[in-house]
Amino acid sequence: MRTTEESEGFDGEASNTSMISGANSPYQPTTEPVHARNVLGGLRCDMEYLKSYFGILKVVEVLLSFIAFICIETIMMCSPCGGVYFFEFVSCSAFVVTGVLLFIFCLNLHTKVPHINWSLTDLVNTAASTLFFFLSSLVLACINHSKGAEIAALIFGFLVTGVYGVNTFLAVRRWRRGSGCQAPQASDYIRARTASRGEMEARAELA
Numbered sequence: 001m002r003t004t005e006e007s008e009g010f011d012g013e014a015s016n017t018s019m020i021s022g023a024n025s026p027y028q029p030t031t032e033p034v035h036a037r038n039v040l041g042g043l044r045c046d047m048e049y050l051k052s053y054f055g056i057l058k059v060v061e062v063l064l065s066f067i068a069f070i071c072i073e074t075i076m077m078c079s080p081c082g083g084v085y086f087f088e089f090v091s092c093s094a095f096v097v098t099g100v101l102l103f104i105f106c107l108n109l110h111t112k113v114p115h116i117n118w119s120l121t122d123l124v125n126t127a128a129s130t131l132f133f134f135l136s137s138l139v140l141a142c143i144n145h146s147k148g149a150e151i152a153a154l155i156f157g158f159l160v161t162g163v164y165g166v167n168t169f170l171a172v173r174r175w176r177r178g179s180g181c182q183a184p185q186a187s188d189y190i191r192a193r194t195a196s197r198g199e200m201e202a203r204a205e206l207a
Helices: 005-022 034-042 047-049 053-073 082-106 118-143 149-207
Strands: none
Touching: 005 034, 047 053, 047 082, 053 149, 082 118, 082 149, 118 149
8 A cells, every 4th residue: 555655756756757758859839930930031132133233223223312302302492392392202202112122122022922023013113213203303404493402403313314214224125035035935835735635635536
């Protein structure tokens, strides 16, 4: 007959054994989800993109748009103010949109959303920025009062227009190359489907 001390001893040994086996078990809970680690580890700056023509142009566009926006913001009095407000809106919008695209391309976030045609998105942004920067700079040139801030904004406006124009030209070439590469792939797929369908019909007739 076991005594109370013996039973307590066995219970203590059992609890210690379970604790040791639990500590040595490979199935330990973790406080950091594996998915979170993969997401955070996958965000890396693509230095190759920053060294490419498109990366350099994007950085220059963001800087020039920001400088042009700062210059137009320093104008305290204007008459008429429509051209100033238009230039302010264009420079701010170009800075934000181009900055977001630069951020997406640098971190390769566009690869996470493959169903969006990013080449066409970049082309539309650069073409629209070129057009609106040219129009806003032209309007500002017609109504400026030879003030230092207006002249500085005008200079940077035409500079960033030229940079956006070069980017638009390169984006059009890239988009055409991409469209040309996708067309043969689609035609090859159609031919393969037609050939496989013909083979299946021939086998059905032989059977």
